[in-house]
Amino acid sequence: MKKCHAATRLMSLKHDRPLTLGERAALRLHLAMCSACRRCDRQFELLHRAGQHFTPGDSDDSSEP
């Protein structure tokens, strides 16, 4: 099983390049078992979406703050 630290590396990496099949499987397996990492994964997603909020119209979300 992937340890949490290694799992966060994959959670981060998936925002920067497509994960390999093996990496995806390992991450999915770890997330299924670890609630703290599931939260971390959602929070990295939120950071990703937060970044898109700064520029108008770049993302699907075209709402102006």
Added chain:
Amino acid sequence: MNQSQPRFRDDETLRQRLEAVRPRLVSFALLHLRDRCQAEDAVQDALLTAMEKTASFQGHSGYETWVFGILKYKILDAMRAQKKHGQWQPLEDESDDDAIDRMFQQNGHWSPQARPAAWGDPDLSLDNQAFWQTFDACMIGLPDNLARIFSLRELMGLSTADICQEIGIKESNCWVMLHRARLRLRSCIEKGWLTTETAS
């Protein structure tokens, strides 16, 4: 700025429109450049270019989006200049990051005090003023290089391949730095934001 004022008078509406978007442009530039003067300069430069080239604006995107696009080039120019003038810490920093080390135990599991807590509904977070204040404060608190690379990736939307070409680091190093930036931001936002949320 004063010298350029008279040129703007013939198009007051345009000037007002650009002035309205200026604060967002400045905060965007500041997150990348980490220096208020340089951020203001880049924005000023972008606004002047926008004024001059408004005729060439095609209207495929929103006008503000177009201005942001101009600013992105100005920011990249300014970042190159910063780097050239030695204003950056060394980038190939493979050393350990104590702040990250403290988040995990020897066996790779979360340290008890660093275990991620629930943040509630993510959609609500992005509509929440307190979230954005915390986000800004945490970005400012990040080490400069981590913040620059995070901004280039997540705010400007450059690929890590483009980032490593732009600032001359290996892509693998870029991924390591983004991982650190995200872990630090996550932790900082959780500490800052959840405390204010539960206190209110």
